[in-house]
Amino acid sequence: MKLYQSDRAPNPRRVRVFMAEKGIDFNEIEIVDLDLVAAENLSEEYKRKNPLGGVPTLELDNGTCIAESMAISRYFEETHPEPPLMGTDAESKAIIEMWNRRMELNFLFPVAMAFRNISGAFADREKCSPEFGEISLERATKMFGFLNKHLANNEYIAGDSYSVADITALCTVDFARVVKLRIGEDQTHLKRWHDAVSARASAQA
């Protein structure tokens, strides 16, 4: 099994943290680092594995390639059910999926859109709109406040248990430093949660 990834991007980290929480031995998987700045993820060879060129991609021993962080995470959820990170019954699966998607659509994506459109880090391969970057930055900023309130009444993002939604939120908060967003001094609930999830061994993956 091979994992094509990059150490600096937030999406591969989501998969690495997920795998660490599952207790998957990284030595059993060949890690292939791609240099995104050098556009190694857009080579013809890599695009045969993932035609849209994103990272990470998991290549199974039978040659099947699975792209998209959450598709890879779901593969590992099925092959390594314990501990469950995506719920255990219809209701908890739905609630965790809801919160994970909220963390993606309303938090990770605005942060990524702010970064890419303001910095122009990938302007050699995509059109940028600094105007939309600023709009995205404002949306991402608001989510820090939303999450602080939410975590006043919830131990974890999706409620009582650590889940994939915490992984997405953790990777987003940490990545947000690239657009100079940090947890505010007064956002004590968000800080309590961030300290707790950062203290787990998986956060180092």
Added chain:
Amino acid sequence: MKLYQSDRAPNPRRVRVFMAEKGIDFNEIEIVDLDLVAAENLSEEYKRKNPLGGVPTLELDNGTCIAESMAISRYFEETHPEPPLMGTDAESKAIIEMWNRRMELNFLFPVAMAFRNISGAFADREKCSPEFGEISLERATKMFGFLNKHLANNEYIAGDSYSVADITALCTVDFARVVKLRIGEDQTHLKRWHDAVSARASAQA
């Protein structure tokens, strides 16, 4: 059980088509239509059910509210496993999730971003960037070509079987008319697929 939704938006349609494919009786569910133009989805009452204000939201009889189309779909996948629309084993679940996400991130979202940022349909409640709208329109346009090629070798979006990825793609192609995108005369594979999925009874849901 209550489904808060809107007939004109693409995301509630994804859930309705999913439910129809599952053979769920719409008479057993109370459908509550919200007028998005009148911002009924941003009322204090509705935001107690879904604080981020999107549609659809499914309210269970125990009061639990599930927002996000794919979280609601996952709930029904669990409670009504047949026919499976999200895969049956680790590999097929991952492949379908990958393709569904590609259809969302690279197709539905660019179409939605083009619509919202160019038309300013929700400019009373969100900042718009026509510049980013045009960038998104270009990305969405390219996906029609990508999908036409993909469907030359695949009967359905995720391979041999109809799945949730087809539902997302169908709702996106049909919604794309709002930004004047249509399947090209020469995109015969995409047209073959669109005719097939549109002919299913669920497409009318």
